Amino acid sequence: xxxxxxxxxxxxxxxxxxxxxxxxxxxxxxxxxxxxxxxxxxxxxxxxxxxxxxxxxxxxxxxxxxxxxxxxxxxxxxxxxxxxxxxxxxxxxxxxxxxxxxxxxxxxxxxxxxxxxxxxxxxxxxxxxxxxxxxxxxxxxxxxxxxxxxxxxxxxxxxxxxxxxxxxxxxxxxxxxxxxxxxxxxxxxxxxxxxxxxxxxxxxxxxxxxxxxxxxxxxxxxxxxxxxxxxxxxxxxxxxxxxxxx
Amino acid sequence: xxxxxxxxxxxxxxxxxxxxxxxxxxxxxxxxxxxxxxxxxxxxxxxxxxxxxxxxxxxxxxxxxxxxxxxxxxxxxxxxxxxxxxxxxxxxxxxxxxxxxxxxxxxxxxxxxxxxxxxxxxxxxxxxxxxxxxxxxxxxxxxxxxxxxxxxxxxxxxxxxxxxxxxxxxxxxxxxxxxxxxxxxxxxxxxxxxxxxxxxxxxxxxxxxxxxxxxxxxxxxxxxxx
Numbered sequence: 480x481x482x483x484x485x486x487x488x489x490x491x492x493x494x495x496x497x498x499x500x501x502x503x504x505x506x507x508x509x510x511x512x513x514x515x516x517x518x519x520x521x522x523x524x525x526x527x528x529x530x531x532x533x534x535x536x537x538x539x540x541x542x543x544x545x546x547x548x549x550x551x552x553x554x555x556x557x558x559x560x561x562x563x564x565x566x567x568x569x570x571x572x573x574x575x576x577x578x579x580x581x582x583x584x585x586x587x588x589x590x591x592x593x594x595x596x597x598x599x600x601x602x603x604x605x606x607x608x609x610x611x612x613x614x615x616x617x618x619x620x621x622x623x624x625x626x627x628x629x630x631x632x633x634x635x636x637x638x639x640x641x642x643x644x645x646x647x648x649x650x651x652x653x654x655x656x657x658x659x660x661x662x663x664x665x666x667x668x669x670x671x672x673x674x675x676x677x678x679x680x681x682x683x684x685x686x687x688x689x690x691x692x693x694x695x696x697x698x699x700x701x702x703x704x705x706x707x708x709x710x711x712x713x714x715x716x717x718x719x720x721x722x723x724x725x
Numbered sequence: 726x727x728x729x730x731x732x733x734x735x736x737x738x739x740x741x742x743x744x745x746x747x748x749x750x751x752x753x754x755x756x757x758x759x760x761x762x763x764x765x766x767x768x769x770x771x772x773x774x775x776x777x778x779x780x781x782x783x784x785x786x787x788x789x790x791x792x793x794x795x796x797x798x799x800x801x802x803x804x805x806x807x808x809x810x811x812x813x814x815x816x817x818x819x820x821x822x823x824x825x826x827x828x829x830x831x832x833x834x835x836x837x838x839x840x841x842x843x844x845x846x847x848x849x850x851x852x853x854x855x856x857x858x859x860x861x862x863x864x865x866x867x868x869x870x871x872x873x874x875x876x877x878x879x880x881x882x883x884x885x886x887x888x889x890x891x892x893x894x895x896x897x898x899x900x901x902x903x904x905x906x907x908x909x910x911x912x913x914x915x916x917x918x919x920x921x922x923x924x925x926x927x928x929x930x931x932x933x934x935x936x937x938x939x940x941x942x943x944x945x946x947x948x949x950x951x
Contacts (some may be wrong), residue, residue, distance in 0.1 A: 554934035556892035559906060559927045567920045570727040583933075656790075663792035667898060675792050680804075687803050695791055695799075702790035 508676030522598035531609025554602035565592040593665035612647035703722040733916040744908030755829035763837025788835035802826035844875035881945040
């Protein structure tokens with residue numbers, strides 16, 4: 480097989496002119512992936528926590544709403560959701576809001592649509608973890624809280640949630656890893672994150688192997704860093720006496 | 726506010742159905758190959774032969790660490806070229822469907838192998854010991870005693886993973902292969918009715934996946950009570 484390996488290509492200035500290198504492009508994509516994933520993750524945690532709690536409350540309407548929310552976001556493919564956020568929702572919003580969105584910077588549009596999409600997609604999964612964390616608590620905890628004269632919100636706030644939060648950290652690790660991987664889907668609407676830059680590099684440099692290997696290694700790197708970070712967090716929040724606890 | 730016009734959908738139904746057949750074809754083949762290759766990987770991982778278990782662990786961890794989109798791009802942009810130059814195939818042969826299936830199968834096998842490994846480990850150790858005591862070889866006890874019990878417990882998880890895979894097949898969009906989603910997008914783009922077609926595609930995926938996951942849950946409950 481005659482293939483000219485040329486790892487030096489990353490240090491060459493890009494064909495579009497300017498003094499950027501292809502490595503600079505990759506770094507831009509890397510930063511975009513990180514920024515997108517982290518901002519979406521924060522929203523997903525907040526929304527997921529609320530929806531997850533609602534799934535466990537006795538009120539039929541609230542828990543029904545939360546169940547519907549989770550089912551909708553879990554049963555539509557991520558790519559379809561992304562296209563709905565990017566192409567459809569701006570059309571369905573009131574005209575003023577929709578036009579305001581369409582007139583903003585295209586990169587910002589792509590970023591916002593991707594962020595909302597990833598955040599809500601992940602929030603449904605976070606909600607499921609929160610729910611199973613709350614349901615895994617012994618029922619006596621809730622009863623004890625209520626018997627002490629706490630209201631239901633107080634029982635959640637002071638008794639159940641502090642425990643549940645610590646129990647769900649390990650399963651949340653895999654969701655956190657997933658959000659970085661899922662962010663690659665956003666390359667389909669033109670957001671220049673890591674995977675999209677990889678494709679661009681193939682087109683511009685005609686060095687497909689180097690470009691793809693570099694992007695793949697970047698994803699592996701993110702994965703390893705997140706895994707070690709979360710292991711450290713898990714070590715700190717483990718509940719003594721529970722499986723996996725100290 | 727957007728004026729809805731659904732009129733382009735009825736005429737496009739045959740085309741969309743062709744797309745759906747491609748989606749289903751990819752799903753079914755990838756599930757079958759994924760389970761077979763995943764079982765082999767799980768057995769390798771649990772094997773006492775170190776190099777085999779290292780290979781399986783490396784394979785599973787690698788595929789679980791990179792995004793599916795990346796795997797698909799490898800299989801669409803790089804692997805066909807590699808095969809062409811290795812086997813002297815004519816340039817530009819259309820391998821998109823087969824590379825999609827290969828990409829999905831190899832990727833999903835990593836996830837299946839983790840499910841199957843957990844399933845095998847959930848079978849009580851005494852079963853293996855009893856099979857050995859009856860004079861069965863390792864292969865026989867795995868095949869006749871452990872795996873049948875493991876698979877029975879795993880069916881719901883394997884099916885759920887299949888539903889996820891069906892959703893993920895929409896990602897063949899990156900290769901411009903006209904699966905169901907690709908077909909819907911093409912029709913919407915052609916008729917200037919993207920909003921309607923995307924909403925329709927979302928609704929179809931929702932109905933299929935929701936129904937399928939309900940069936941899996943029903944089966945799971947039946948399994949529990951049995």
